[in-house]
Amino acid sequence: MRTILHVDMDAFYASVEMARDPSLKNVPMFVGGSARGVVLSANYPARVYGITAGMPSTRARRLCPQVMVVHPDFDHYTEVSKAVSAVFDTLTDKVEMTSIDEAFIDLTSALRRLGGDAGIVAEGMRAQIMDEQRIPCSIGIGPSKFIAKLASKAAKPDGLKVVAPDAVISFLHPLPVDAIWGVGEVTAEKLHRLGLMTVRDIANTPRPTLQRALGEGQGRLLFDLAWGQDDRSVLSREPAERSIGSQETFGCDTDDEEVVATEILRMAARTAARMRAQSMVGQVVTLSVRFADFTTITRTGTLRAPTDLTGEIHAEAMRLWRKLHLQRARIRRVGVRVEKLAEKDDTYVQPTLDEPTCGWEQAERAVDRAVLRFGPTAVQRARLTVRAAQAT
DNA sequence: TCTGGGGTCCTAGGACCC
DNA sequence: TCTGGGGTCCTAGGACCC
Numbered sequence: 001m002r003t004i005l006h007v008d009m010d011a012f013y014a015s016v017e018m019a020r021d022p023s024l025k026n027v028p029m030f031v032g033g034s035a036r037g038v039v040l041s042a043n044y045p046a047r048v049y050g051i052t053a054g055m056p057s058t059r060a061r062r063l064c065p066q067v068m069v070v071h072p073d074f075d076h077y078t079e080v081s082k083a084v085s086a087v088f089d090t091l092t093d094k095v096e097m098t099s100i101d102e103a104f105i106d107l108t109s110a111l112r113r114l115g116g117d118a119g120i121v122a123e124g125m126r127a128q129i130m131d132e133q134r135i136p137c138s139i140g141i142g143p144s145k146f147i148a149k150l151a152s153k154a155a156k157p158d159g160l161k162v163v164a165p166d167a168v169i170s171f172l173h174p175l176p177v178d179a180i181w182g183v184g185e186v187t188a189e190k191l192h193r194l195g196l197m198t199v200r201d202i203a204n205t206p207r208p209t210l211q212r213a214l215g216e217g218q219g220r221l222l223f224d225l226a227w228g229q230d231d232r233s234v235l236s237r238e239p240a241e242r243s244i245g246s247q248e249t250f251g252c253d254t255d256d257e258e259v260v261a262t263e264i265l266r267m268a269a270r271t272a273a274r275m276r277a278q279s280m281v282g283q284v285v286t287l288s289v290r291f292a293d294f295t296t297i298t299r300t301g302t303l304r305a306p307t308d309l310t311g312e313i314h315a316e317a318m319r320l321w322r323k324l325h326l327q328r329a330r331i332r333r334v335g336v337r338v339e340k341l342a343e344k345d346d347t348y349v350q351p352t353l354d355e356p357t358c359g360w361e362q363a364e365r366a367v368d369r370a371v372l373r374f375g376p377t378a379v380q381r382a383r384l385t386v387r388a389a390q391a392t
Numbered sequence: 393t394c395t396g397g398g399g400t401c402c403t404a405g406g407a408c409c410c
Numbered sequence: 411t412c413t414g415g416g417g418t419c420c421t422a423g424g425a426c427c428c
Contacts, residue, residue: 012428032396034396035393036393036394036395036396037395037396037397038394038395038396038397040396040397040428053428054395054396054428055394055395056393056394056395056396057393057394057396058393058394058395059393059394059395098427098428099399099427099428100428101428102428181426181427182425182426182427183426184425184426184427185425185426186424186425186426187425187426215402215403216403217401217402217403218402218403218425241399242399242400242401243399243400244398244399245397245398245399246397246398247396247397247398248396248397249396249397252393286422294394294395296423296424297422297423298421298422298423299421299422300420300421300422302420333396333397335397337399
């Protein structure tokens with residue numbers, strides 16, 4: 001039997017900001033606040049007003065006009081996250097950071113080695129994180145990742161919850177269906193239409209019925225989870241990234257082709273720069289377009305060879321854009337993403353006879369160096385400077 | 393002033409091949 | 411002058427998570 005911990009930082013971004021500026025502690029506050037953005041993280045005083053993560057900022061301000069809004073500082077959050085994961089690393093190497101503020105830890109072999117009780121180890125961790133970073137977290141302990149994750153949610157805020165192997169079913173079955181990881185709004189609604197409200201209801205439904213309603217894969221997964229069956233292991237090596245992309249919502253919807261084209265260039269440049277920074281190349285380019293009514297379409301195209309160059313990614317994204325033949329559609333957001341990534345060093349690039357490389361690669365690397373030294377506006381394509389100039 | 397930006401994974405359908 | 415069945419690959423869409 002395994003002993004898995006799930007550590008979940010409470011209101012992570014908001015907590016980090018409150019640790020930095022304690023005057024934010026007792027007033028309603030959220031991190032977020034771009035014009036058309038959403039709440040990224042809200043502190044508990046803000047939650048009293050009904051403000052929750054994912055809610056449009058405009059609505060949050062309406063619910064609580066005096067709320068303090070803090071703009072996110074992701075570099076700082078990443079630093080704190082690394083410091084927190086260093087605490088886990090002192091106990092075992094079986095640590096899987098699943099996001100900036102969550103981790104699974106498999107303590108099975110560490111406990112066998114050192115002896116002791118998982119609950120005491122977990123309380124020690126919570127105390128150390130509070131001591132070093134001044135932020136609270138909640139920890140769930142269970143015999144699988146699935147149960148540990150549900151337990152950490154039950155432990156919130158700032159708590160610990162242990163679910164022993166013989167208590168799994170009694171803990172699990174009363175929960176609502178959307179407590180299950182992977183059941184969101186749409187799937188929950190499908191389950192409700194079948195009359196299934198709790199995990200127990202799912203467990204008591206024949207598996208083939210679930211598979212007909214939800215598809216073979218998801219139906220099987222849900223049935224197994226409803227009986228507490230989950231043998232996924234804690235992956236200490238993080239899996240290779242599969243895609244890199246950028247997208248941005250316009251300040252207001254636009255039907256101006258020029259504005260859209262400029263934004264596609266900006267997204268291609270941002271994506272390519274991040275790929276170069278990580279020494280990755282990619283061969284599949286996806287353009288996504290979200291319309292004013294929130295419908296979204298995507299188009300993908302495959303390059304002849306993997307690349308990390310703005311010019312090539314941009315050219316493909318624009319080819320996909322022109323292929324849409326949109327006529328004065330109102331557009332909310334565009335995005336560019338590159339998939340089928342590979343390490344640049346492992347990739348042999350076929351030299352082509354018809355296209356001399358004409359120094360683009362060297363030019364873009366020089367730009368990267370200038371941006372590192374002088375900041376993101378140091379060197380830009382002429383087209384991208386227009387908007388900045390207009391704004392001044 | 394409704395609804396971000398970073399991702400992963402799954403499924404359905406069509407093309408193509410045997 | 412009839413038309414199965416699989417397998418694989420690709421694309422588009424969508425659900426979901428933090």
